[in-house]
Amino acid sequence: MLTNLQFDESSLTQRLMNFRREFHRYPEAAWREFFTTSRIAGHLEALGYTLCFSDEIIHRDAIMGRDETLVAQAQQRAMVWGADERYMTRMNGITGVGAILDTGKPGPVIAMRFDIDAVEVMESQNDSHRPRFLGFASLEPGVTHACGHDAHSSIGLGIAEILAANTSQMTGTIKLLFQPAEEGCRAGKAIAESGWLDDVDYLFAAHIGMNVPSGTLVCDPQHFLCSSKFDLHFTGKPAHAGIEPNAGHNALAAACTAVTQMLAIPRHRDGMTRVNVGQMHAGDGRNVIPANAVLMGETRGENRELNAYMFQQVETIAKAAGQMHNVQVEIRPQGEAIGLENDVEMVNLLERLGKPSGFADVMREKDFGASEDAGYLVDRVQANGGKAVYCLIGSDLTAGHHNGDFDIDESRMLPAVRLFLNAISSLQRESQLNDASQ
Amino acid sequence: MLTNLQFDESSLTQRLMNFRREFHRYPEAAWREFFTTSRIAGHLEALGYTLCFSDEIIHRDAIMGRDETLVAQAQQRAMVWGADERYMTRMNGITGVGAILDTGKPGPVIAMRFDIDAVEVMESQNDSHRPRFLGFASLEPGVTHACGHDAHSSIGLGIAEILAANTSQMTGTIKLLFQPAEEGCRAGKAIAESGWLDDVDYLFAAHIGMNVPSGTLVCDPQHFLCSSKFDLHFTGKPAHAGIEPNAGHNALAAACTAVTQMLAIPRHRDGMTRVNVGQMHAGDGRNVIPANAVLMGETRGENRELNAYMFQQVETIAKAAGQMHNVQVEIRPQGEAIGLENDVEMVNLLERLGKPSGFADVMREKDFGASEDAGYLVDRVQANGGKAVYCLIGSDLTAGHHNGDFDIDESRMLPAVRLFLNAISSLQRESQLNDASQ
Amino acid sequence: MLTNLQFDESSLTQRLMNFRREFHRYPEAAWREFFTTSRIAGHLEALGYTLCFSDEIIHRDAIMGRDETLVAQAQQRAMVWGADERYMTRMNGITGVGAILDTGKPGPVIAMRFDIDAVEVMESQNDSHRPRFLGFASLEPGVTHACGHDAHSSIGLGIAEILAANTSQMTGTIKLLFQPAEEGCRAGKAIAESGWLDDVDYLFAAHIGMNVPSGTLVCDPQHFLCSSKFDLHFTGKPAHAGIEPNAGHNALAAACTAVTQMLAIPRHRDGMTRVNVGQMHAGDGRNVIPANAVLMGETRGENRELNAYMFQQVETIAKAAGQMHNVQVEIRPQGEAIGLENDVEMVNLLERLGKPSGFADVMREKDFGASEDAGYLVDRVQANGGKAVYCLIGSDLTAGHHNGDFDIDESRMLPAVRLFLNAISSLQRESQLNDASQ
């Protein structure tokens, strides 16, 4: 144990589990995490952290994939569940909370990011599903923590407690970001653009699971895909399909044309690209030329240029499909991920601390192969001269991410807490040594 | 006034209005008319009619466009609204009721058909909408009597009352059919195949409105379109759209291919054809190759051969679109209309009785230009040697059929009742004269 | 026989046959009738007619479907066949000839139109094909008179001879138009716009065959379809399909999109519409993103508005398909037909003269069901206050029009000559009587 931070591990283990199970019972999807934010804020404020909400941590103009109607419903439900009205007011419709612990002593600004949203998946009704037979299954049909963000939030609170209890031994400033709307890569850009991380020297982020087994730490995951999530809204003109089909402007036909053509965007010389239309909903009646259609889609590329190529083609196709059918088309961005490149010395730090923190196996690289909006945060910190790292905390899973049977190995939260505390200690000590040597 | 049937017109006018407004408040869409059927059955039984339900009037195997889940919800709601449990039991899940009045005297079997279902349209919230400011607007959001079947049901009950009160002066048998699920042409075939109308000598049916002004009777509407309503269900295989797009079987892509190709079915030498896909719903997530898609469509033709040509092409296209994308396709019939040809002597009878029944204007022919599943009933009666007529009862409307602002001219129900009573009297007298002369 | 024009019928019969068989041997497709024009011009000039060529009878800017390369080849071939260089010079690249016979006496201007082009069809190689075993089969592989315009031209020359021989008994002016490029409706508009027919009081035109048997005259054929013929040229950008598919702009893909969508132009409330893409030629290599594509298509409608609706949709679709694939699109009109409405008194005239001219059966109306660019000429004459008629001269056929086995009943040319001579006489006499009575 490198750290000089003191805590009772068995007590922390219990608290991490309690946190996680409460979050699991009250899952809230992206931009709807009002109860979750309220609970986290309550703990943090009690620990003495200074809290930041809403415009302080999120630039409204850069928000993607947020639906006012769903937000309003989520606010009502959060009040029913017992959210704190003070925090509801401070959130002002925008979820998530940032917490600052200023030691008053000179030292680095170290930030950690924990994402808090659940996914819109129906949790398993199977009796063998642990959250079910242990009684902490989701109270909200169709929403569940099937990606492990309940664990991320809990790890964050665990770290917050230890840090608050050890302020005297620390230096510099700690910033803990409990981020909303990671799913669909909807919030990263807006958080980065808020500037809240602009003074950060070191940023840590992590994901539990991700096909990494319990006991393993991956310090430098590779191949974060760039991606653009979008909705296409087609608006035509209805007409009676029997009486005067010529009078309609067929939004469904335009949408089908767009889908077929988007799937046929040429492959690119420079590498991997992807496009998908995951959903279509169109029309209101059987005998009416359909006047509306919505597509939900995404592009990906193994670098920014490739994703930009794909998305530009989507735009061209959507526009032309509209013109072809005399239908209005609107492209509404719903999320965006850029790549993510860890800083080598941060990777080295984690690699060094892995085993002492309790990981049996420490891997340097492993393919990530998905998208993460932490990329925006990492990019912002690095652009301002800071350093950042995103790692994977191994956990055996009962089913894949976003599957209703997903469950984590709760015992894996503790080593994650140890790892980050050790990293903080190490960086603070290093900073003191540097200052002393100057 | 040709009839010898006695009734107080002002009292009847009031009762017709009361019936209509109650039906209007409790609208139920196709195959969900449990409360409506229960209310009608109560009146008819009280009047002494013998009632027929379920398999007696409807051949289950020929039912189209009926959804068990929606039916179960409708049954619950009907009980809440106060449906009679005895009738609920007799219906056994299948709405509609047939009523028989046997005079015990020799004479013709005369049938009348009244359709009772509402449409899935949101009723106008406008204060100037009469059902709203007079307080009989729909109690069920998203469903309303915007096609006038509330008036049809009321006319049926009005006729039932007068006939029951005048049994001694009548001969032969009267059969009143309160038909469910006319919208979408979903029940006609199943009723015809039940055989309930097989002994009918004369069948009458009518529609109120249909662009015919108040005071006008159209005796022989022309050009009933043949039509097939269908749902296409595509079932593929999901896969992560980023990680292994090749592993999915894309149901949405198959559906889009099918739509595009169906719209391109060649025009036909022999006359007017139509095809429409009014709705598509596909996929569950943004980043998953969509594994399911449902299309709701219809074909039309100005005769049976033309509609058959169109529907056969739809089948070919749907099947091939499935094979192209390695996706299962199922075609589920949702409704069907064949043509409708009135018998000349029935048209002549209505033409003769129109003015004496109170119509200011009697037109022989007018384009219908839509579909009606009464065609199946007319066809069945004619196939068994009977005669049939379907006419239009003029009514000024506040908006087109299936529009939320639709409202009828309630005063137009009375002349319809008179017309059919006169027709019954006339046919019964004629039958007696024929018998006497033999 | 009403006419006072004198001629030896058996000699004329022989000459008509000789003309027809020569035209048949030397078939020339649309805008390539140099030898044909030269031969006709030679006869007409010898008879004393004043000849008009090129811009005198055809407005260049309104020419459609003319290919300079094919024209140049045809000019060379015509010279090989023995065309008269003087006429080649006067044609100046534009085929067809107008002939004027001015009697010097006051009287009506009467015009007749005869179309002279062959079709691009391979003539039957079958020994039983009459032109083959009698030795007057086409000398040009792939081109033949399979539409009967060889007969039309012959009838025109026959009439020209009789008229020239009887000038003293005639009044007013005769204008004989030997029109090029009727196939594909390519010349009608350009001739109309030249103004050559603007002084015409009466215009006659006819077609032989058209499913009308030998001995029958149809005076007023119905339902001439409006039609637009067009080529679509797509120009993209080539790229190696293996190395950098993303660098290409795929003209073939754009053309396929356009085809699929054009076939799906919605049917129209107001009546019959048609669209066809009859040919596509695209690309140069197997492994190159195709950078060029040409579509040859047509729209039709049972009236001008319906054809305009179809053509406007084609334009919209073509343009959008180009934008979708980043490909240039050019629409090149290739032909156009408008409707054709005969004048009642002209129809009456033919009806009266039919039997006296030798037709055993005279029908007033029969469905035409195709397109004719005579519509432009008729329309122009009528717009200037003249009257016009287009009739069908029955002829048993050995195969349908545009079929390689097509052959006419040559004996049917004589009654056509008689009919038109009688009509001219009748109109001239009528004009004299009118003048006298004033």
Next chain:
Amino acid sequence: MLTNLQFDESSLTQRLMNFRREFHRYPEAAWREFFTTSRIAGHLEALGYTLCFSDEIIHRDAIMGRDETLVAQAQQRAMVWGADERYMTRMNGITGVGAILDTGKPGPVIAMRFDIDAVEVMESQNDSHRPRFLGFASLEPGVTHACGHDAHSSIGLGIAEILAANTSQMTGTIKLLFQPAEEGCRAGKAIAESGWLDDVDYLFAAHIGMNVPSGTLVCDPQHFLCSSKFDLHFTGKPAHAGIEPNAGHNALAAACTAVTQMLAIPRHRDGMTRVNVGQMHAGDGRNVIPANAVLMGETRGENRELNAYMFQQVETIAKAAGQMHNVQVEIRPQGEAIGLENDVEMVNLLERLGKPSGFADVMREKDFGASEDAGYLVDRVQANGGKAVYCLIGSDLTAGHHNGDFDIDESRMLPAVRLFLNAISSLQRESQLNDASQ
């Protein structure tokens, strides 16, 4: 100079140039190399080689992309150009020639393959194009040696001469294969399956140019793409597009559907895939539902499984597109390339001999990124226990391969001859040493 084979370099240089310029003047595309084969055969026979033709070197059933009509035209032209009738007879319609030199002494069987076909590209008319101003430009419009196979053939003849003149100093057997139809990967499979190479111990093949500059040798090019070339033939049923569009079976519409869907074959998890439709030709007239369509396409994949995935999807789509439009579909293979893996010791041999043979720069690896049907030959030799290598002979080019302005650096043929002679000497000596040491 490692070789003990004697020859006059300046004389050889001249002869190589003469050969190359003659081949360049008389270019013949794939399966049409009758004159080329005849000329090569003449030289080889004069040098004493035993010649093998037709079924001896090519398995007819595995031939792809050969058109009988084009072959017949090419045979006529070859006779006009002066092909030797004896070789024409021995070819029996199948081009290419194999030559055997048996030293009568024990030793290895060493084979070399030279491809001889030209490409269907129009040669530059530009005066600065060297073959033009030096007077050896293509005599056949639309065909030219724009891929360098004229040089390959010349190198082959050069080697043949030296070997024949030095038989006494050699051991074992030499087999020289002058292969037809390499373009489009049409002959490789058929040659492999003939078994002619089954006794070969060592196989050499090479390509000039390929973005490798003059003076450089690439010993082990990487990433030969697997590819399938195919034609799709759609056969429908014609119908008059105006009169009865419903009666047609639209082959063009089916082809367009197939194209659009083939371009949308999902990308594959495992790596690079490609699909292209390079050409479409469909239909005969403007106003006829097109009854025929031909597509020319290809798939590629970075390994056999990926190419098989693509081609299987093409088959599925083509078949379904046919069913959708009631059109017959036939897939005709036109060419096929599998991967190509050099043997390490052969690569080492070339690497060692490169500089002594006159190459200034010797690279081991470079991306090939295209397809080569030498893969079939290499695969066959390796399957029978032999070893093979395919290398790149650098040459500055005036334009890219398959471009009309393409020209090679003729001085680069000599080092290629030296390299292969050295390799033969080296292998024969090594074999003798091995035998001696046993």
